[in-house]
Amino acid sequence: MTFVEPSILWGALAVAIPIAIHFWHQKRGTLLPWAATQWLTEKNQQQSRGLRLDNVPLLILRCLLLLLLAVLLAQPLLNWSPKDTTRQRIHLVQPSALVTANFRFELDEAARKGERIYWANETPEPYSETSNGANQAGDLNPLRLQTALDKLPVSDVDNTELHLYVVNDPSLADVPAITVPAHFRLHSLIDSAGRPRPFLTANSGKRLFVDRNGQLTSATTSGPDLTLQPNPVHSGPLRVLTAYKTTPERQTVRAALAALAQVYDLPLAVDDQPVANVTYDWVLTDQLPPASQPTSASKTLYTVSGIDQTPTSTNVVFTGESLTPQTSERVAGGQLPEWLGEQLVQHYGLLTSREPLDLQALNARFVPTTRHTTTHQAAVQNTLFLLILILLIVERGLALTKNA
Known part of the structure; x- marks a missing residue:
């Protein structure tokens, strides 16, 4: 189980509040000494020293309510997908003749296996050697790349393995990070010729x-x-x-x-x-x-x-x-x-060309993340909310019955 807001789980420490109130409630009465009953109650008083737990089911219900509320606010995510499910491969290619020429074997092999291949445009288009994408200049725009990743036609992200083919471009360092699916492989190359420099x-x-x-x-x-x-x-x-x-x-x-x-x-x-x-x-x-x-x-x-x-x-x-x-x-x-x-x-813009990123810096640009569907997340949230509502009704019933 993972959480969208795990820091809110610290709120579960509030479970100490009903426990403290429970023991304080037992001590709130004031003892009045009375000589006529002193000898009759002395034995019972000696046996009842220390802390006593009264209305234990009610105390458990109240603690459980606070714990479930903290979990609900932390937005839990459950992964119910089978562990042995075969992942489907999907390939995203930077529109560049240099990229397609360098990774021709990998792309031809993927096409032979029937795996889906797309150009990394703002709206991903099916890959083909004769399409317009192969003839583009190859300049890498990280924002456009992120848009292409977000718009990939993938129904089950958890069971998809993404292969990304790009040029190692220093412009990737211009953004904090690029989010990719959890199962991700990067295929990069360095343009040894580089773009012509101004002078x-x-x-x-x-x-x-x-x-x-x-x-x-x-x-x-x-x-x-x-x-x-x-x-x-x-x-x-x-x-x-x-x-x-x-x-x-x-x-x-x-x-x-x-x-x-x-x-x-x-x-x-x-x-x-x-x-x-x-x-x-x-x-x-x-x-x-x-x-x-x-x-x-x-x-x-x-x-x-x-x-x-x-x-x-x-x-x-x-x-x-x-x-x-x-x-x-x-x-x-x-x-x-x-x-x-x-x-x-x-x-005069003479310093427009920068050196490619080193391997560690390049890999750090891509941050794998598990994206769950909103329907799945809503089902978990609704189940927890219904459970809290039921426990709250039971707790109020016990509290009114026992006047506690």
Whole structure:
């Protein structure tokens, strides 16, 4: 037997209440000494010392009522399914040509045995090699996967064994957990090629991208184990505006930009004053962006120092401190160039690809759970409620009869 709310079972300790009231009820009378009957009752008083249990059936009924009430509120679930029942297998496949190609033998074997196979779409569709699911891109959406699991046409979950075929995608870590049936097997694979990564153009024909170790790299080629997108997210020099009221802050930021450009061969065209008819890719300033400019739709990155404010757009960053060695630990510790590089990487989405989960983290994403039908649960609840009602009627009858 399992319970939906097992913590409520602690309420069964309330069974001590009727027992305490029972003994208190026996002691509530006050003895009045009377000399004429002292010698007649002395013998009986000596024999009746200690605790006595009167109306034992009534006490048992009251204790049983409290115990059943605690069990009822804890919502018990009984599993009456036979232990030797053969489980039916059902297969759920991520819509991806890579998945179907890698697990072709398992899926063909399941189809030969007549086992049901579905695509993991929002509405599960029967699997076939010629259906649209086999030609989809293969991006794994954990919310869509959970919807497919919930909508599987399964009549008896307890006697069903689910086989799930997916790519080991880091997006699975974006949700707390994915619930699956109690009898569950995961078949996963790692996309060694991975999705093509975005990049920026750099000097001398180089490309600026994030490698497999998560490091910002400037190189002419990405290497055999990494694929870049066919076109850069930005080509040509980055137009940068450093609009500061104070000269020290402007000099500090320009020095950090020069270091960033030197390390990564990044082409930067920096202006101290705005030039007419020029759209800047990056504005570093100590002033709020113009309210008239639609920053949420703009491709310009704003880095605003000296203002502590919650940004209303993804392309506006507030530092909360002035970027000088006297006012910023980031500047004093020489971390400003690295921090500016991180802002650039996030703005242009260079860090969109993440490494796959390790085996332990991947298995932890899927939480097996036993799902009982509402009809089964309602039958147990109704039976307990009827039993409590009968015991309550019997208890009230005994209490009125014995005046207890």
